[in-house]
Amino acid sequence: MTALALRRTTWGHPELAAGGAAAAAWALLGVHALHPHSGTEPFLGALAGWVVMATAMMVPGALADVRRLALSSMWQRRRRTIAFFLGGYLTVWTAFGALALAALPLLGVSAGVLLAAATAWELTPWKWRAVRRCHLIEPLPPRGARADAACARAGLGYGVRCVTSCWATMLAMAAAGHLALGLMAFLTMVSAAEKLVVRSARLRRPVAAALAGAAVVALL
């Protein structure tokens, strides 16, 4: 690729850096999975692993919206827009992860049971209403602190809607741990497809069936 072609690609795809961050998160988890620590992980370590996992799983499905937001920003604010938006988005997932990691050991619920719950959630109309609401992003002010604040708010709102949609599968991931790479890959594809495929509610039954299968495997 020539320098000019590379420049044009980065001009048109400012979300590539965010995609790179997700790829790096996958690589980090892969390396970690090859050299797992023995014993119980401290809470902060588990939370750090959760943040990396949330970045790997949740950023890919958001890239199209990230691109649109960045290209709709003032040129010099493109990276700032992405940083504030994804910062808000991942803050919500981090808060969710902290609660989940604190509560699950107390409740003693297994990943299999939570995958069964995710199967049931997949078949409810509320789940799909939440999926469709994912894209509700207001246009941002162009400049200054107002733009920063609106951008962070947009990320927080996006995160809340995404949690509403994907809470069940991500609870299962919290129980399974961030080194369950196979389950992670499967659930990443599911959440990205639900967000990006046209009329994705058509996927509800096959996805529910796959989740039920995963639940059975996890429970055996």
Place this chain on the structure above:
Amino acid sequence: MADLIRRDIWALEEEAGAWHPITEAYARAVGIMQARQPDDPTSWAYQAAVHGVPAGLPRDQFVDQCQHNTWFFLPWHRTYLYWFERVVRAALQEIDEVSHEVRSSWALPYWNYDRGGGSAALPPAFIEPMLPDGETANPLFTELRDPSIASGGELHPLAVSAARALAEGFFAHDPIPGGSVGFGGPVTGWNHFDESADAAPGALEQTPHNAVHGGVGGPGGLMSAFDTAPLDPVFWMHHANIDRLWAEWLKQDGRENPPESAWADEPFDFHDESGTPVRMMSSEVVDPGRLEYEYEEAAVPALFGGGGEGMSPAQPPPDRPPELVGATDAPLTLEGRAEQVAIPLSEPAGPALRADASEPARVYVNVEGIKGDQNPGLSYAVYVNLPDDAHAGTAGHHHVGNLSFFGIERAQDVDVDHPGGHGLRYVFDITELANELRAEGRWDPAQARVTFEPIRPLPPPGQEEAAGAAEAVPPVEIGRVGIYYQ
């Protein structure tokens, strides 16, 4: 030579009055279709459902299929009209009052509202409550229209003019925030309404398509809403005119349909006149002759600017993304009054700055995040840098397009299987105006002003003000107005 000629309904009216045999045959066929069971694919209700279905009703691959805000807008609606026309012609075979000649050659008339001389009023056959026998209710009549239009008023000239659309140089462009969407709409995947975040109406869909929908329907009328528009029999005449304008656009030098297989091979599912499922692709409908119809010759509207050259430059947009150089920082609500926003502009800092030319190759106004519960049935003319002392003679120079709201009720509907949420988005290419103002030293690089002025129907003869003009107009929120350089 095609077998079927689609004629101008106003020409039919001039020839034989409101009830030309072709028009009366249509009315009687509509009556038959309206009497059929809604689950019959040849019924009036089903044919309308093919376009859109309200939330809560079942869907399949045949209903709720219309394509809007996408490059499939024109081929899908051409296919829709083609099968509808065949259903109507089949229904005519059941009607003794229709002559053999009309039965065998009936083709959908078109409503050319842009030919002047009162043509922007509803044709009389759509206003008469009774058929010419004086005993049968007229199936072409509905009370669910804008009160002014229903009582003989005319659509505003800005709402019916296809001149700006016909001047577009390219059918479609790859969508990118801020950039041009072309004559027929942006390149998207299957897009019923708002599936693609890049969805936006092409120039022809903006005006006259969307503007006429709202203008005829008014607030709450059939034509104003996505799911009810085809229930108004004039919908089909309106779309025949849109289809004709596509054919007219292609007659101009350098205009061509998209060559991409992604456009040509997109399949559309319908039922034929016997209720049998059929599938057609865009490539099968690009030539009306292959569908055995053609349009009666009609005067083509003068192109924008009157020069015959077209507004859009012949070159495609530059191969770099547009960049935002200024935008409003708070939402704006339109409620039937003129509104103006001042937009502080910055110097470009990205690709537009690094381009060889000293001035941007393209300048666009984007109106984004347009939301509302209901189509107000009112369009707004959009002006850029309208002088304070502008009058009718000079304002037109600053007019860059119209904002209409067909489908607004769907834009944020998360109860049906569409992602929704983006609101409506309109893009206006203002390159020509910006260049002229620059040349005259009247382009302020630090600020642009965008004015939204309601365009109401012209009152019926003898009335001073359009009915409803003083009534409350359903509000529409504009999320942001931005200026992009490319």
